Amino acid sequence: MEKFALCLLLFFIGVCQSVWAQSPIETKPIDQIHDTINKPNTNMRTLEELINKEDPGWPVVQEWIEKAKNKIEVLPCEKSKAEETLLHTQVTTRSLMGAVIYETGGLLVDNGWIRILGSGSEKMKRSLDEWNRGKTFSEYGEPAPYLLVADDAIGGFYAINGGFFGKDAGNIYYFAPDMVQWIPMEMGYSQFLLFCFETDMDEFYPNLRWKGWQDEVKVLNPDYAYSFVPFLWSREGKDIEEVSRRAIPIGELYDFNMDLQNTLNNRQSE
Template identity: 55%
Template sequence: MKHLFLALILLSLTTFSSLTFAQNKMQSLDELINKTDPAWPLVQKWIDSAKNKVEVQPVDSAKAKEALYNMQVSTYSTLGAVIYNTGGIMVDHGWIRILGSGSTRLNRNVPEWNKGKTIQEYGDKPDYLLVADDAAGGFFAINYGAFGSDLKNIYYLAPNSLNWEPLNAGYGEFILFCFDSDLSKFYEGLRWASWDKFIDNLDGSKSYSFRPYLWSDEGKDIEKSTRKLVPTDDLYKFNIVKQKELAAKVKE
């Protein structure tokens, strides 16, 4: 009986290990590259008819394959298509930076950018996924449960509130929003009068930090704020810390 009991324990442990491995198993690149119905031709049509200025960054094939594999998303999806076919997309002279597989001007890719922020290891399932940001220090993310029940919808971490605000749109709709909507209306209060003179050659890995902070009572008028370029990575981490601090004060 003792030997039978031990055998059952070993069997259950082996089964558990196998299930865990299966859950975390990474799909191969061949499985992720959809050859019959990829989303990229549709995205190309959107780019060709875009109302706003759209600049697709050059793609490096090796980097694209690595990023797609690390992200574990199919090219059947719009997100997978953007990762695999672009080094990123700059919209409205580079004001919005949609992440792809990385390029000279936009030297970040989706999985790498999220590692240490929303995931710890490639293949992890995030609560939200950072997919784009802007020159004013705002961040766009796909909701996977962190922000509510509207899964796969885009949220915007607004620099003038530090709240994750719902856009009521999925990733594909968000891309169309960037390409075709009136961005000046969306960014009202977040663009200073001469913003367009500073953006065309802006490094896609840097964003503007403002003093006073735009989310503070003193920072409501952006024309009276001073601007400084900082690494986007530093600004994101700073905003998340400040967001938690502000949330804690509200609960007091």
């Protein structure tokens, strides 16, 4: 498994470098998001301080979406909910994460295979702040070891490191359900958006897409994901065409996968 993880990591880095090299657009700073999520927030900034009208990040995201190779669906949001989510996350709209939160209910990538969290919508109820509460922190303003920012249809999760995974705070990690491991992606949030918009996901998810997945996933509730039997990480679950799948609430799948990872880690340390 360790050898496979190394190969997957090298593939991640190669894909990311290719995307960055081809992108004609410069990424914007993430507004020191890692400082926001891994330190106690004793002085919460006001909405007026968080909304940047001089240099907003949303036009950059819009331009990337217009040029994206993958299909991107921008979910609408309610202004009051967007403002609330922005206040809870304490990132400015100059950052691309703040822009996605404030301007969208979320982004659905490649027929909904990847779901990037925003401030929630009718189609995808979850907002970034509410989704993390009770998982990565208990109350708003508390430091978070990591922040969940996106997930996929097969129960994989993307998170910004707040110090839990190592010293590369601010970088994205991916929880691979076929490995039950968090894998470093060697990129920040801005580059992660480019990765989602530009990457051939058939190459990024080798052997994890079944025939006809597009028709199933495009009607899948974005607050759900597939649970597989046998498990994707098991020897019997390596052929995606031979396993059975069932859509369950994404929260249940997250809890199960985290418990499973802890169990496996404890066994390895014994």
